[in-house]
Structures are given as C-alpha cells and as structure tokens.
Amino acid sequence: MALQESSDVFEAGHDHEQVVFANDPATGLRAIVAIHSTALGPALGGTRFFPYASTAAALSDVLDLSRGMSYKAALAGLDLGGGKAVIIGDPQQLRSEALFRAYGRFVQSLGGRYYTACDVGTFSPDMDDIARECDYVTGRTVAHGGAGDSSVLTAYGVYQGLRAAAQFTWGTTALAGRTVGVAGVGKVGHHLVTHLLEEGASVVVTDVSPAALDRIREEHPAVRVVASAAELVAEPLDVYAPCAMGGALTDDVVEALSASIVCGAANNQLAHPGIEKSLEERGILYAPDYCVNSGGLIQVADELDPAGFSFERAQQRAAGIYDTTYSVFELAASEGVPPAHAADRLAERRMRDVGRLRGIWLS
Numbered sequence: 001m002a003l004q005e006s007s008d009v010f011e012a013g014h015d016h017e018q019v020v021f022a023n024d025p026a027t028g029l030r031a032i033v034a035i036h037s038t039a040l041g042p043a044l045g046g047t048r049f050f051p052y053a054s055t056a057a058a059l060s061d062v063l064d065l066s067r068g069m070s071y072k073a074a075l076a077g078l079d080l081g082g083g084k085a086v087i088i089g090d091p092q093q094l095r096s097e098a099l100f101r102a103y104g105r106f107v108q109s110l111g112g113r114y115y116t117a118c119d120v121g122t123f124s125p126d127m128d129d130i131a132r133e134c135d136y137v138t139g140r141t142v143a144h145g146g147a148g149d150s151s152v153l154t155a156y157g158v159y160q161g162l163r164a165a166a167q168f169t170w171g172t173t174a175l176a177g178r179t180v181g182v183a184g185v186g187k188v189g190h191h192l193v194t195h196l197l198e199e200g201a202s203v204v205v206t207d208v209s210p211a212a213l214d215r216i217r218e219e220h221p222a223v224r225v226v227a228s229a230a231e232l233v234a235e236p237l238d239v240y241a242p243c244a245m246g247g248a249l250t251d252d253v254v255e256a257l258s259a260s261i262v263c264g265a266a267n268n269q270l271a272h273p274g275i276e277k278s279l280e281e282r283g284i285l286y287a288p289d290y291c292v293n294s295g296g297l298i299q300v301a302d303e304l305d306p307a308g309f310s311f312e313r314a315q316q317r318a319a320g321i322y323d324t325t326y327s328v329f330e331l332a333a334s335e336g337v338p339p340a341h342a343a344d345r346l347a348e349r350r351m352r353d354v355g356r357l358r359g360i361w362l363s
C-alpha cells in the first residue's frame with residue numbers, strides 16, 4: 001500500500017480522534033484501531049478480522065465503522081464513545097493465541113481509550129485470549145465473566161424497535177397476523193424469528209447458507225423459505241427485516257418492496273445516501289439500523305459495570321430501544337426529515353450536550 005493512498009483515505013472528511021497501526025511480523029498481526037470519539041466515554045467497538053484487499057480498504061472500513069459506533073452508543077444512552085479495530089488477513093490462516101495476545105498488548109497500550117469486542121471473524125474465546133494481555137476487553141465467554149453471544153440482545157432490541165414501528169404505523173404493537181420477511185437467519189436473524197413467531201406473526205425467510213436454513217426449518221417448521229433476497233423482497237410483506245450484510249436497501253429493493261416497515265439487524269443497510277428519502281417517498285417507515293441493532297452493544301457494555309455482567313440489567317436497558325425508536329419517529333415527523341436523519345440528530349445532540357459536561361472541572 002502506498003502511504004499516500006492511506007493518508008488520502010484518512011483525510012477524506014473524517015473527524016476521528018486517533019488512528020493507530022499495529023504490526024507484529026512474527027505472529028502476522030497487522031491491525032488498525034480507530035477511535036472516532038471519546039466525547040461520552042471510552043470508545044467501544046468490535047475487532048473485525050478480514051482479508052482486506054488493501055490496507056487502504058481496511059483503513060476506510062475501520063474509519064466508517066468506528067464513526068458508526070459513536071452514533072450507536074450515543075443513541076443507546078451509553079457513556080461510551082465510538083471505536084473499532086480491524087485485523088488485516090485471513091482469519092482461517094492467521095488465527096492463533098499468540099496473534100490475539102500480541103493484539104491485546106497493543107490495545108492495552110492505549111490505556112483504556114479503546115475497549116474491544118467481537119465482530120466479523122472474531123469470537124468470544126478470542127476475546128478471552130486478548131484479555132490475558134489486556135484489561136480493556138468485552139464480549140468474553142460467560143465462563144470468563146463475559147456477556148457471551150451478543151446476538152441474543154441484538155435480536156431482542158430489533159424486536160423492540162419493530163414493535164415501536166408497528167405502533168407508529170398501525171397504532172398497535174401487535175404483530176399477530178402480520179407477515180415479516182427476514183433476510184439472513186444467522187445468529188441474530190434466527191433469534192428474531194423466534195420472537196416474531198411467539199407474537200403470532202407469519203415469517204418468510206431466506207439465506208444463502210443451507211445450514212442456516214436447515215436449522216430454522218428444524219426449529220420452526222411454520223416458517224416459509226424462499227430462494228433469494230430478491231424473491232423475498234417481491235413477496236407481499238408487512239415488514240422487511242434485513243439481517244444479513246450491509247447495503248441491503250438498494251434503489252431496486254425500495255422500488256420492489258410492498259412492506260410498510262423496514263426494521264432489521266444488519267449494519268449500514270442504506271446502499272447509498274438518499275435511499276432514506278426514497279423509502280419515505282414510497283411510504284415505507286425505516287427504523288434506522290444503528291438505533292434498533294444496539295442491543296448487542298448494550299449487552300457487552302454491561303460487562304464494564306463494576307459489579308460484573310448482569311443479563312437482566314442489560315435486557316432491561318435493551319428494552320429501552322422501543323422508546324428510543326419511537327422518539328426517532330416522532331422527531332422525524334415533527335421536523336419533516338427521514339428517520340435516519342432524525343436518529344443522527346438525536347445522537348449528535350447527546351454527544352454535544354452530554355459530552356461538553358467534561359469541560360466542567362472536577363477535583
């Protein structure tokens with residue numbers, strides 16, 4: 001990678017506090033930690049282990065992801081800032097205890113400005129390895145005092161966000177008799193389907209993984225499976241829940257959707273700026289992704305409580321996603337903007353109003 005190329009990425013309109021490169025040739029570790037904001041507290045965000053095509057691509061991703069974490073934590077009412085890390089390389093080939101421990105020493109060197117967690121390509125046992133060298137780790141296994149799999153409360157939060165969207169759209173939180181399309185029945189999508197069926201909704205799903213579909217068919221025979229996301233989008237749906245990869249809401253998808261509500265777990269659902277306006281023009285209520293999918297962050301952040309992790313406390317906090325989502329819709333309606341813009345405004349307001357309190361000196 002040319003140094004110029006990376007510095008171009010960094011200068012392109014980003015407002016990050018700190019970006020750190022870490023290198024340990026013996027273990028193959030090449031990592032970047034990006035701290036977007038510590039206005040509300042230490043930055044928390046997962047470590048993505050991914051075979052990026054270039055260092056510039058990795059840098060671009062970590063800058064975007066860390067910024068998103070600032071907004072997610074702010075809107076979730078947490079005293080946390082936004083950060084994220086990437087380890088560059090193929091996790092299948094590079095994963096080792098030594099690599100994660102080397103990474104842990106670099107995270108430790110940041111002195112608590114950044115707390116890490118799981119993301120794509122990293123798992124709770126990896127966090128246990130990192131924690132052998134570092135005090136600033138969440139998402140550890142339950143056996144090591146951690147919160148374990150964060151998809152449980154992510155799905156619960158999406159479900160709460162969906163209830164708020166139903167109340168706003170139909171005047172009732174009830175989902176019985178509604179048809180919900182879930183694209184991606186992995187860790188989060190799978191738990192979401194369980195909540196929906198318990199509510200009496202009809203559920204249609206799709207996934208590219210035959211194993212994921214087998215699992216859902218086995219556990220929930222009532223679920224109908226369709227062959228692709230394109231087919232799902234063309235179904236008569238009341239709600240569309242993207243729970244796979246980012247960029248699910250393209251111009252074509254918005255055009256084809258019959259659903260009144262979009263509410264799902266996937267990060268960065270809007271394929272490009274302006275899609276939020278197209279959704280609004282078509283009369284589709286979009287529950288902003290980072291607003292409704294913050295349950296996992298709430299779950300791992302609870303590990304930082306001095307008394308240790310409490311699932312009940314974290315779940316209670318994640319239940320608040322209902323009120324937060326409803327406030328986003330209300331602000332959007334009163335200010336005449338799409339919900340995605342209203343969510344940004346609320347998050348930015350909290351970062352500014354609460355963040356400035358640190359300027360009041362305490363002995």
Ligand SMILES: NC(=O)c1ccc[n+]([C@@H]2O[C@H](COP(=O)([O-])OP(=O)(O)OC[C@H]3O[C@@H](n4cnc5c(N)ncnc54)[C@H](O)[C@@H]3O)[C@@H](O)[C@H]2O)c1
Nearest residue numbers: 150151154184186187188207208209212244265266267296
């Ligand atoms: N796990 C969490 O706590 C959490 C928190 C916040 C946001 N998210 C986001 O939610 C989404 C799902 O996360 P997850 O943890 O369930 O991941 P996962 O990998 O367990 O599940 C994703 C599923 O989507 C399927 N998939 C991939 N491409 C697809 C496609 N084109 N069409 C249909 N299905 C496809 C995969 O086969 C997989 O079963 C991701 O975007 C993730 O970033 C997850």
